[in-house]
Amino acid sequence: xxxxxxxxxxxxxxxxxxxxxxxxxxxxxxxxxxxxxxxxxxxxxxxxxxxxxxxxxxxxxxxxxxxxxxxxxxxxxxxxxxxxxxxxxxxxxxxxxxxxxxxxxxxxxxxxxxxxxxxxxxxxxxxxxxxxxxxxxxxxxxxxxxxxxxxxxxxxxxxxxxxxxxxxxxxxxxxxxxxxxxxxxxxxxxxxxxxxxxxx
Numbered sequence: 001x002x003x004x005x006x007x008x009x010x011x012x013x014x015x016x017x018x019x020x021x022x023x024x025x026x027x028x029x030x031x032x033x034x035x036x037x038x039x040x041x042x043x044x045x046x047x048x049x050x051x052x053x054x055x056x057x058x059x060x061x062x063x064x065x066x067x068x069x070x071x072x073x074x075x076x077x078x079x080x081x082x083x084x085x086x087x088x089x090x091x092x093x094x095x096x097x098x099x100x101x102x103x104x105x106x107x108x109x110x111x112x113x114x115x116x117x118x119x120x121x122x123x124x125x126x127x128x129x130x131x132x133x134x135x136x137x138x139x140x141x142x143x144x145x146x147x148x149x150x151x152x153x154x155x156x157x158x159x160x161x162x163x164x165x166x167x168x169x170x171x172x173x174x175x176x177x178x179x180x181x182x183x184x185x186x187x188x189x190x191x192x193x194x195x196x197x198x199x200x
Contacts, residue, residue, distance in 0.1 A: 043087050043152075043167065048095055051169045051187045055150075056099040058185040059173065065105055065183075073107045074100070075144035075176075083154035083167065096150070096171075109144045117141075146182065147174040161195040 059065060065072065079093045100106045110117075124135035150171040157164045166188070173183040 043083070043085055043154075047167060047189050048092055050189060051092070051152075052095045052099050054187045055096060055169070055171050055185060056103060059100070059148075059171070059183060060103050060105050062173075062183045064173065068105075071105055071107045072145045073109055073142050074146045074148050074173075075109050075111055076100075076148045077111070079169075080149075080151040082151050084156065085154065087152060089152075092152070093150075096148075100148075107142075109142065144176060147176055148172070149174065163193040163195065164190060165193070166190045 076093060076097050079089045079096070081087050081089050097108065101108065121136050121138055124130040125138070148171065150169060152167060152169045154168070155166045157166075167190075168186055168188050170186040171184065172181055174180070175182050
C-alpha cells in the first residue's frame with residue numbers, strides 16, 4: 001500500500017514538472033505576410049517590408065530613374081546596420097534588390113559572384129573543354145553606373161512601463177563616374193510598447 005501511494009505521489013510530481021516546463025508548439029497554420037505582427041520589440045519582417053516598399057517607390061519615381069532612356073545598371077551594396085540590434089542585413093539588402101528588379105526599371109551587376117564569374121570565364125576560354133564559339137569572352141561585362149547604399153539606425157526610449165523604439169533607414173544612389181549623389185531618401189518607423197506587470 002505504501003509503495004502504491006509513493007508511486008502515485010511521484011507520478012503527480014512528474015506531471016507537475018512537465019506541466020511547468022517549456023511548451024511545445026505542435027499545431028500551426030500559415031500567416032498572412034501582409035499583416036503586421038508585433039510579437040516583440042525587435043526589428044521584424046513588417047519593418048523590413050515597409051522600408052523596402054517606401055524606398056523602391058521613391059527611387060523608381062525619382063527624376064534620375066524616370067528620365068533615364070534605358071534601365072540603369074546598379075550595384076547594390078550591403079545595407080549597414082548602425083543600430084543596437086542584430087538585424088539580418090543580407091535579407092534587408094536582398095529584399096530591396098528583388099523589389100527593384102520586379103519594377104522593371106533597373107538592371108543589376110553582382111559584386112558577390114565576381115570571383116566565380118572570373119573563374120568560369122577563364123575555364124571557358126583557356127581549358128580547351130569549351131567550344132570557342134560558345135565561350136564567354138572577357139571584357140564583355142557591363143559596368144555599373146550607380147551604387148545603391150543604405151544604413152539603419154535606431155533610438156530606444158524607456159520611461160516607466162512605456163517603451164518607444166525608433167528606426168531610421170536611409171538610402172543613397174551615387175553616380176560611380178562622377179561621385180554625385182543622385183537620389184536619397186529615408187524612412188522612419190516608430191513603435192510603442194507597454195510592459196505588462198507579472199503577477200505571482
